[in-house]
Amino acid sequence: MSGGFSHVPVLRDEAVSMLAPRDGGVYLDGTFGGGGYSAAMLEAASCTVWAIDRDPAAIARGASLAARYPDRLHLVEGRFGDLLDLLRDRGVMALDGAVFDFGVSSYQIDDPARGFSFRADGPLDMRMGAAGPTAADIVNTCAEAELADILFHFGEERASRRIAAAIVRRRALQPFETTADLAAVIRTVVRPDRSGIDPATRSFQALRIEVNQELAE
Structure with missing residues (x-):
């Protein structure tokens, strides 16, 4: 992965291939974690990604990735179970695709x-x-x-x-x-x-x- 963002989810390539991000599309990373899926989608097309994570440490880690993609990556602290309200409150009414990677993250386990x-x-x-x-x-x-x-x-x-x-x-x-x-x-x-x-x-x-x-x- 380019740009020094090193976290690579196990099924990153398969998931992004199925999503097939397109220019101008709007996508959701419902469990941001290390940002691997978000980074891959942003690299694949000139799209917008909304990324949700309940862990404030994950949101903080994502700041460098958001800086690389200004106005394209939007980080939201919250639970994916509340995603409809979280997105609606920010004016996002439709998505072109979404990815979720459920469970505890390696960052949390290893710390x-x-x-x-x-x-x-x-x-x-x-x-x-x-x-x-x-x-x-x-x-x-x-x-x-x-x-x-x-x-x-x-x-x-x-x-x-x-x-x-x-x-x-x-x-x-x-x-x-x-x-x-x-x-x-x-x-x-x-x-x-x-x-x-x-x-x-x-x-x-x-x-x-x-x-x-x-x-x-």
Whole structure:
């Protein structure tokens, strides 16, 4: 990709080929992230791209790309579930195409300060945006039964009730603050198996979904 914007989504070329951007067209990147899809569309044609992301860090990263395409790339902080209102409020009533890349971004996973991963210690946050309760708020305040339901329904964690009980016992002594702290407690309940998947994986997935209300989008 030209111009030094290095993030390349896995299916970038396939997605842009299907969109076939045209000069004068108006397109939506509903999950801006690292800006790879937006950059590819802007390079493919003299079009306009509206890019939405709930993560203020993603919007800030996109400023350099927007500067390269003045009046063609418009960055909007918000949830893609609210895209109709976000676009309508800005006078965008029709689109020629749209692309979405759902899920947590590599930028969020790789930054310990965001608290998404148990592979590096960081604050137990997991928020894709800047507002709302953190993962620490949930594990430190939810009733045991509610916490077990979150782990079971969003993480398909079969040991959800035992993990929830262990979390409640531990938080009575000291609140959870970091990803490593929570992962360590989960690993006392669920042992590694032959799959090689870390025992904390399903619980962290479940908490991320709950924190960000991903299924409500």
